[in-house]
Amino acid sequence: MDYVFSRPMRSSSILFLFAFRFVIAQWSNDPNVNTPISTANGDQQVPAIVSDGARGAIITWKDTRNTIWPDIYVQRVNQSGIIQWTTNGVPVAVGGFRMHEFPRMSIDGTGGAIIAWRESPPQPNLNYDIYAQRINTSGVVQWPSGCIPICALPGHQGPYSIVYDGTRGAFILWGDGRRVGFSDIYIQRVNALGQAQWDSNGVPIFTLYTPVGPSATMTNDGAGGVIIT
Numbered sequence: 001m002d003y004v005f006s007r008p009m010r011s012s013s014i015l016f017l018f019a020f021r022f023v024i025a026q027w028s029n030d031p032n033v034n035t036p037i038s039t040a041n042g043d044q045q046v047p048a049i050v051s052d053g054a055r056g057a058i059i060t061w062k063d064t065r066n067t068i069w070p071d072i073y074v075q076r077v078n079q080s081g082i083i084q085w086t087t088n089g090v091p092v093a094v095g096g097f098r099m100h101e102f103p104r105m106s107i108d109g110t111g112g113a114i115i116a117w118r119e120s121p122p123q124p125n126l127n128y129d130i131y132a133q134r135i136n137t138s139g140v141v142q143w144p145s146g147c148i149p150i151c152a153l154p155g156h157q158g159p160y161s162i163v164y165d166g167t168r169g170a171f172i173l174w175g176d177g178r179r180v181g182f183s184d185i186y187i188q189r190v191n192a193l194g195q196a197q198w199d200s201n202g203v204p205i206f207t208l209y210t211p212v213g214p215s216a217t218m219t220n221d222g223a224g225g226v227i228i229t
Contacts, residue, residue: 026081035081038073040065040088048105050113055079058113060103069122072100074115074135085139092133093147097122104162106170111137114170116150118158128156130174132190143194150188151201153178161217163226168192171226173218182209185216
């Protein structure tokens with residue numbers, strides 16, 4: 001980038017010049033003072049990150065700035081590390097005295113992202129369910145009526161992994177406790193509108209008789225499906 005300088009007529013012109021030069025190189029070179037994504041009150045934890053398709057990134061996390069019950073926020077940075085959306089992040093799932101935790105995220109193929117997380121009221125022994133939302137390249141949520149339920153059956157459900165399906169939707173994989181005393185693995189596919197493409201509340205992948213919670217992850221197979229391990 002080239003610069004053309006002229007003699008400032010007021011001191012404010014000098015301040016503007018220095019401010020402009022400061023935001024050009026936003027990434028920190030100091031491992032003890034890194035580039036902030038959110039410095040809001042409360043805790044920001046469990047981040048997930050994907051490419052924005054333009055040499056930057058989209059980052060999501062759980063956040064307790066509002067209450068002790070965590071919410072889900074998201075932010076985008078460009079290739080220079082400069083924040084692109086609302087300072088301290090865009091709310092994706094907030095309020096209602098509900099716990100929103102463990103976000104997972106995939107690209108959406110258009111510069112945005114699809115985010116999945118587990119959610120439950122804060123009372124003990126109530127069930128976690130899985131919800132999802134899509135956010136576009138401008139930081140605007142895309143699916144109506146708040147967030148889309150992916151699985152809302154009795155028993156705990158918590159997301160393991162989410163990957164892009166190649167057609168602006170995503171595959172979502174989770175651990176599932178709908179069978180009392182057992183822990184299974186289920187999967188669902190949603191399209192660009194957040195509509196489930198397979199059986200309601202997911203397709204079983206692992207239903208062996210075991211009380212031990214398995215773990216799983218997956219990758220896109222390049223042909224419209226996924227490989228799960």
